[in-house]
Amino acid sequence: MRQLLVTGGAGFIGSNFVHHVVAHTDLSVTVLDHLGYAGHRESLAGLPEARVGLVVGDVADAELVDRLVAQADAVVHFAAESHNDNSLSDPSPFVTTNLVGTFTLLEAARRHDVRLHHISTDEVYGDLELDDPERFTESTPYNPSSPYSATKAGSDLLVRAWVRSFGVRATLSNCSNNYGPRQHVEKFIPRQVTNLLDGGRAKLYGRGLNVRDWIHADDHSSAVLEIVQHGRIGETYLVGADGERSNREVVELILTLMGLPSDAYDHVTDRAGHDLRYAIDSTKLRTELGWTPRYTDFEQGLAATIDWYRENEAWWRPQKEATEARYRELGHV
Numbered sequence: 001m002r003q004l005l006v007t008g009g010a011g012f013i014g015s016n017f018v019h020h021v022v023a024h025t026d027l028s029v030t031v032l033d034h035l036g037y038a039g040h041r042e043s044l045a046g047l048p049e050a051r052v053g054l055v056v057g058d059v060a061d062a063e064l065v066d067r068l069v070a071q072a073d074a075v076v077h078f079a080a081e082s083h084n085d086n087s088l089s090d091p092s093p094f095v096t097t098n099l100v101g102t103f104t105l106l107e108a109a110r111r112h113d114v115r116l117h118h119i120s121t122d123e124v125y126g127d128l129e130l131d132d133p134e135r136f137t138e139s140t141p142y143n144p145s146s147p148y149s150a151t152k153a154g155s156d157l158l159v160r161a162w163v164r165s166f167g168v169r170a171t172l173s174n175c176s177n178n179y180g181p182r183q184h185v186e187k188f189i190p191r192q193v194t195n196l197l198d199g200g201r202a203k204l205y206g207r208g209l210n211v212r213d214w215i216h217a218d219d220h221s222s223a224v225l226e227i228v229q230h231g232r233i234g235e236t237y238l239v240g241a242d243g244e245r246s247n248r249e250v251v252e253l254i255l256t257l258m259g260l261p262s263d264a265y266d267h268v269t270d271r272a273g274h275d276l277r278y279a280i281d282s283t284k285l286r287t288e289l290g291w292t293p294r295y296t297d298f299e300q301g302l303a304a305t306i307d308w309y310r311e312n313e314a315w316w317r318p319q320k321e322a323t324e325a326r327y328r329e330l331g332h333v
């Protein structure tokens with residue numbers, strides 16, 4: 001394997017993956033990204049031009065995708081509309097990118113017999129009660145709640161069908177909530193950090209009791225690389241780092257790490273259909289492929305992430321005003 005095609009590689013997790021691949025392998029990467037509101041050319045800055053190229057285009061553009069897939073030894077498919085709140089106000093691009101985009105890649109992978117790894121989310125499984133002793137596993141039934149998670153669930157099922165019916169060489173992974181550098185300021189952690197850097201307040205949906213299972217994006221990247229190189233075709237691997245925390249705990253920790261009173265946040269209008277809790281059991285990935293996360297201390301990873309936003313205002317500032325304007329329209333302020 002020499003050449004990867006990485007879709008969505010100018011987004012949050014995709015760009016972290018490209019940085020990870022460059023640092024830890026000899027592989028070359030072509031990024032396919034339409035540079036929508038969540039994609040940033042700057043997220044690939046500093047990477048060696050000889051090893052990383054960017055093609056600006058759409059994953060649902062069959063002709064372009066066919067050409068790029070034909071040139072790749074493997075495809076890693078991150079491109080998606082990724083934000084639940086956006087999917088509640090306008091689901092349409094979620095259907096086009098997440099479903100039609102994945103279909104388009106699968107058809108190209110089928111034509112050219114190129115291996116494909118599909119990136120997905122734990123949200124396809126719906127949510128858990130706070131006191132449920134079980135966590136999501138590879139055999140948990142699908143039960144998505146939002147238009148975002150429904151389109152991700154649909155894309156997973158397309159991949160599984162293309163493996164079974166057409167022999168496409170694909171693997172899947174479903175990961176929990178990522179944090180780290182280069183995450184769009186619409187997402188929970190960067191929104192709070194940049195609000196506070198601007199002298200504003202942290203914003204907690206509802207009572208803040210919802211639980212997310214946090215993993216550093218670099219640990220997600222090492223898991224994906226492991227699966228691309230050693231995962232079994234047709235298999236799904238759950239990716240998580242035992243990082244369950246309530247949103248309120250996370251906000252309080254951010255405030256404390258930034259030297260502010262831990263109660264300096266507002267409760268704002270809750271998200272419609274808000275999933276209560278996600279939790280991943282990543283035993284299969286750990287035992288079968290020997291993967292372990294590096295960022296086991298959430299507080300340390302969060303502090304480093306806060307520092308990244310403090311030091312990289314030029315990266316996030318252009319997104320901030322439009323994002324908060326959208327949140328004002330949605331009432332989450």
Ligand code: NAD
Pocket residue numbers: 007008009010011012013014032033034035036037038039040057058059060077078079080081082083097101119120121122152174175176177178179183184
């Ligand atoms: P993101 O929104 O930061 O990045 C998505 C990238 O895809 C952007 O660069 C965007 O420009 C690109 N893109 C979107 N539509 C496209 C299209 N039609 N054609 C080409 N490029 C397109 O999202 P992210 O958080 O980095 O998520 C990446 C993937 O990981 C998604 O598939 C998401 O479902 C999955 N995932 C995310 C998380 C998380 O916590 N963020 C957790 C589990 C899984």
Ligand code: TDX
Pocket residue numbers: 082083084085120121122123176177178186187188189191203204205206208210211212247271332
């Ligand atoms: O301002 C906020 N206040 C708040 O309390 C925002 C933006 C969010 N929240 C809450 C909602 C969620 O319970 O924080 C939690 C995390 O919210 P998001 O960052 O929007 O993430 P989530 O909806 O959990 O989905 C994320 O993880 C799974 C990613 O956005 C998805 O792409 C991924 O599939």
